[in-house]
Structures are given as structure tokens and as C-alpha cells.
Amino acid sequence: MMDTFNSYRNQAGRIELEKIPEIKTIKKPTYGSREKMWFQVKEQQILFKKNMRVNEDITEIINELISQFLEIECVSYDLATYQGMEGVIAKQFLQPEDQYKPTICLLCGDYMHKISNDIYTILQALEQKQVDIVHIQSNIQKLMKNQVQDVFTSQFDRNVHNTGFIQREHNHLLAPRHDSANSFLNIFDDNKMDHFLYAQNKETLIKRYKGTRTKMKITPNSNFQSSMEELVKFLYNTTENIPVIMQQTIPIAKETITKINLLQLKELFYILEQYNIWIPNRQKQFFEYVWNYNLEDYQKEKKKTH
Secondary structure: OOHHHHHHEOOOOOEEHHHOOOEEEEOOOOOOOOOEEEEEEOOEEEEEEEOOOOOHHHHHHHHHHHHHHHOOOEOOEEEEEEOOEEEEEEEOOOOOOOEEEEHHHHOOHHHHHHOOOEHHHHHHHHHHOOOOHHHHHHHHHHHHHHHHHHHHOOOOOOOOOOOEEEEEOOEEEEOOEOOOOOOHHHOOOHHHHHHHHOOOOHHHHHHHOOOOOOOOEOOOOOOOOOHHHHHHHHHHOOOOOOOHHHHOHHHHHHHHHHHHHHOOHHHHHHHHHOOOOOOOHHHHHHHHHHHHHHHHHHHHHHHHOO
């Protein structure tokens, strides 16, 4: 959340960008399918991302708060409105000398034939780019923590296009977590939420809405029924011959999951209410159901490994 612009927040908790006197639009490249605009406010640059669906901006904010709790570096977001359009604003996270490159660019060149949405292939690409070992370790550990959050929030659109690296001097650094709107099954329609919450067989519905599978995998191996199954088997029953750097991520991922078990979404809803952001009760119920389902799924998959 951005306290900088609190004085321009309306009764719905949204920052009204056109009311900021110092604001002006600037031309900068953007990525992805959502409509975006860059603004300059004094020395600060912010990106406005228009909603494609109702409430996906709320999901982005919830993910930022989850990242803060899990100590995962994440872009700072806030709810905003501009000329009648609703969405989120994000702070610029690049330094003047930085270059942002989507992960797909990292895998190009000699790796064009190996473009794959998995952490192991990204590790190989970083090694081929001769990134120093310290930064490779840091990047892979961060990617693994991000994978944990994606799995537990039913993020189904994480891929090599909406993750990226910051090229700073001769190193590639994983960019802060961003673009998390396609999580919690990405269902924001009231009728669909009602249908889901009152259904007898919710597990079938979760599968129908891709809630068991993320596009990003840990390894190229795709012989898993769900992303949770892959995550648990990697952490507790690894039989594959994986590099030492990948093995070193296991205790870090387990520690992140320990924090997830302590996290109550109600606490995050309360934080948002301090900014006058009130999530409808049905949406809260839905967020909590998906969250608790994944916590239970983790325990079930973990039992299978013993």
C-alpha cells in the first residue's frame, strides 16, 4: 500500500489520480494484456493498470500483503481510479541504470529450443549467462518462495512472460513479485462465487477453474496431477537428480510454508479496512475457502510422502 497518496483516497479507498496536482503522463514501454499508463509525480514514477475484470485489483493487493507476511519481495500496489477507470497503481522498482527483461528473454538465444515454464530451466539459463553463483543462488531461492505463494493462492497464470529479471551491470536479479491478479481461481462474478460456495463437490469446481495447476513448474517433469503434488514431492520425496542449488531451496521453501500455516486472511482484510477498503463478504468467503482448501491439500499431499 502507498501512504504517499492517502490524501487523494476517496470513500471507496481508491486514490484518484487526476486529483494529484503534480501528476503527468509519460511514455514508457508496457508489457502484458491489461491496459496500462505511466505517470510521473515529482521524482516518482507509477504505473496504472486498468482492471480487465471486477475485483482483480483487490486480488493484487491481497497478494502483496501475503508477500509481506512471507517476506517475499513484491511490487508496492494500491487501488486507484483514473478518468472513470478502476485498477491498481504500482511503484517503479527499477533504478535509473537498470533494464527490465521478461524471463522469456533470458531463455532466448541458445535456449530458444528449451523455453519452458520451470525453475530448473531458468537456473540453467542463468548459468549459461555466467551470472555469478551468489546471485544465482539468491534468484533460485526467491523463485522457489514465489512458487510456494503461487501454489497456495491458486495462481494459474505465472509464466516466463509475467516474471522478469533486472539487468544491473553484469548481473541478472529476479524482479520483485508482480502480476498476481490471476490467483484465487480468478473468479470475481457474484453468481459464479455463489455457485462455487454452495456446490456439493467443490473439488471438481476447483479443477475446472484451473485452481490446482500453475503454469510455472519446479522442473520440466509434468507427471503430476497438481502443482501442490509437485511442490510436496519436491520438498519431501525428491528422487530426481537435481542440482545442489535446487536442493538448497528446500529448507527455505519449508520455512515459507510454516509461515503460511500461521497466516489468517482475516488479518489482511483488517489491514485493508484501515485504508477504507472494504471487501464484500462473499468475496472474503471465497478467498478464505480457496486459501483453506490449499492448506488442507498441502497436508493431504504431505501425508502421502510418509
